[in-house]
Amino acid sequence: MTQDSPLQLSLPVYLPDDETFESYYPASGNDELIQNLQACASGQVQKAIYVWGPVKSGRTHLLHAACAYANERERQSFYLPLSIHASISPALLEGLEDLDLVCIDDVQAIAGHPLWEEAIFDLYNRVAEKKHTSLIVSATQAAKEADFVLPDLVSRMQWGLSYQVQPMEDSEKLAALQRRAAMRGLQLPEDVGRFLMARLARDLRTLFDVLDRLDKASLVHQRKLTIPFVKEVLRL
Numbered sequence: 219m220t221q222d223s224p225l226q227l228s229l230p231v232y233l234p235d236d237e238t239f240e241s242y243y244p245a246s247g248n249d250e251l252i253q254n255l256q257a258c259a260s261g262q263v264q265k266a267i268y269v270w271g272p273v274k275s276g277r278t279h280l281l282h283a284a285c286a287y288a289n290e291r292e293r294q295s296f297y298l299p300l301s302i303h304a305s306i307s308p309a310l311l312e313g314l315e316d317l318d319l320v321c322i323d324d325v326q327a328i329a330g331h332p333l334w335e336e337a338i339f340d341l342y343n344r345v346a347e348k349k350h351t352s353l354i355v356s357a358t359q360a361a362k363e364a365d366f367v368l369p370d371l372v373s374r375m376q377w378g379l380s381y382q383v384q385p386m387e388d389s390e391k392l393a394a395l396q397r398r399a400a401m402r403g404l405q406l407p408e409d410v411g412r413f414l415m416a417r418l419a420r421d422l423r424t425l426f427d428v429l430d431r432l433d434k435a436s437l438v439h440q441r442k443l444t445i446p447f448v449k450e451v452l453r454l
Contacts, residue, residue: 237286238282239256239283242280245386246387248381255269258319259352260293261288261293265345265352265353266354266379267354267379268357268361268379268381269355269383270356271356271358271383276383276422280356284319284321285321296314300324300327300328300334308333309337311337315345318350319352321354321356322353322355323356325355325357326365330365330367332368335368342375342377355375360380391415391422395411395415395426402429404432404436404443405443406429409445410444414448432448432451435447
């Protein structure tokens with residue numbers, strides 16, 4: 219559903235404005251994945267795509283981006299992270315097949331929960347019967363390696379395309395950080411970027427969160443990003 223949908227707003231989730239395909243720096247080997255996600259979000263091809271990779275690998279960013287891409291084309295999208303499944307009901311999935319794009323994140327979270335597994339299985343079947351609906355599902359593992367107890371669900375997840383999100387090299391992470399900074403009107407010198415990567419956790423989610431913090435500090439103190447300033451702000 220679109221970002222101002224009553225149902226979307228009734229959930230404890232939101233679509234960040236800055237998580238789009240434009241702000242996503244693809245690692246080598248992810249170009250085909252992104253092309254097919256865009257085609258899926260715009261309704262051009264492929265009914266179902268399964269995306270997998272470890273925590274903080276960029277899967278959630280890609281699903282947010284797909285929803286934003288669909289919304290820009292006036293298509294109805296809906297994003298649901300199953301990490302919150304304990305606080306919602308499987309009944310929430312009913313009727314989603316009437317939308318244009320449904321993105322289900324962290325589907326591995328409901329492995330071993332029969333009611334949820336049945337509900338996801340039924341959603342796949344209903345989507346397959348609709349001509350205009352596409353489904354993108356993400357997980358931390360390939361479908362056959364997750365601990366689902368419903369064999370038919372694993373089979374359904376293997377219906378369409380399946381992609382593993384390829385990890386970034388350090389040079390690609392640095393380029394992604396600099397792109398993120400530039401989109402905020404912030405200059406991130408290479409030496410500062412490399413310093414952050416050497417002193418912090420190397421996943422992009424952590425690095426982006428720190429960059430947001432540095433951006434705010436830079437505005438408050440009217441200072442450029444230098445290693446001494448970064449050390450001062452982050453107390454390194």
